[in-house]
Amino acid sequence: MHEMSVVESLVKLVEKYANNKKVSKIVVKVGKLSGIEPYFLKECFEVFKENTICSEAKMEIVEIEKKIFCEDCKKEFEIRGFDFRCPNCKSENTKLIAGNELYIEYIEIKE
Numbered sequence: 001m002h003e004m005s006v007v008e009s010l011v012k013l014v015e016k017y018a019n020n021k022k023v024s025k026i027v028v029k030v031g032k033l034s035g036i037e038p039y040f041l042k043e044c045f046e047v048f049k050e051n052t053i054c055s056e057a058k059m060e061i062v063e064i065e066k067k068i069f070c071e072d073c074k075k076e077f078e079i080r081g082f083d084f085r086c087p088n089c090k091s092e093n094t095k096l097i098a099g100n101e102l103y104i105e106y107i108e109i110k111e
């Protein structure tokens with residue numbers, strides 16, 4: 001399962017930054033195009049966190065919508081489906097500027 005290896009590297013990162021202190025919360029940003037299913041990511045985290053510094057931590061996931069930039073209108077648009085044309089001028093001259101994210105926004109250390 002892809003999510004499991006993602007969780008493994010997230011926890012490793014957290015261990016690096018938390019300096020052996022217990023972590024109470026991890027906030028992860030997940031883009032809609034990252035290929036990660038937030039539900040599975042949480043499930044995997046619950047299993048994996050045992051016996052790590054994250055054992056008492058909660059994972060919070062912030063989903064990021066897909067966003068494109070239209071080179072013709074010079075505007076940004078949030079898109080829902082898989083139509084990457086500009087919703088305004090129908091141009092195909094667009095680029096993806098958000099939606100591929102997968103990173104830790106912040107971690108909270110237990111007092």
Ligand SMILES: [Zn+2]
Pocket residue numbers: 070071072073074086087088089090091
């Ligand atoms: Zn446009």
